[in-house]
Amino acid sequence: MQKILKVVKCGECFTVKSEKSEAGYLYKRSIVLQELGGRFADQYVASLLGNDALCSFSEGEWVLASLRFQVREYNGQNFQDITVTEIGKIKF
Numbered sequence: 108m109q110k111i112l113k114v115v116k117c118g119e120c121f122t123v124k125s126e127k128s129e130a131g132y133l134y135k136r137s138i139v140l141q142e143l144g145g146r147f148a149d150q151y152v153a154s155l156l157g158n159d160a161l162c163s164f165s166e167g168e169w170v171l172a173s174l175r176f177q178v179r180e181y182n183g184q185n186f187q188d189i190t191v192t193e194i195g196k197i198k199f
Contacts, residue, residue, distance in 0.1 A: 109173050111197065115139040115150060117164040134160035138191065140172065153189040162194070169197040 110181035118137040134154040142148040153174055155162070164170065173193040179186055 109171050109193065110142065112140040112151075112170055112172050113143060114164045114166060114168045114170060115141050116166060120160050130141075133157060136160040139163060140170070140174075140191075151189050153191045155194065157192050159191060159194055164196070169199070171195050171197055 116139040118135045120134055122132045123135050124131065127133075128138045129181060134157055135154055135158075138155055139152050151174060171194070172191055175190045175192050177190070178190045179188065
């Protein structure tokens, strides 16, 4: 499901090793997105991967995005990963 979200912060693009990628590495960038609803609306720290990570987003910019939520267990602890599966800038 796609949602309209506001970019709160967009990190720097970097590469990580990836066995799933043909090149052996993958581009990655962290992004903080906020739902509609004012100053106290829910926020998400998500990862942009691949070609999406090469796109830069500005603070305050509006985007249409789909998020994937995953939970994994490691050493008896649970961790949640949020990945942006689709993203596009909205022009008003």
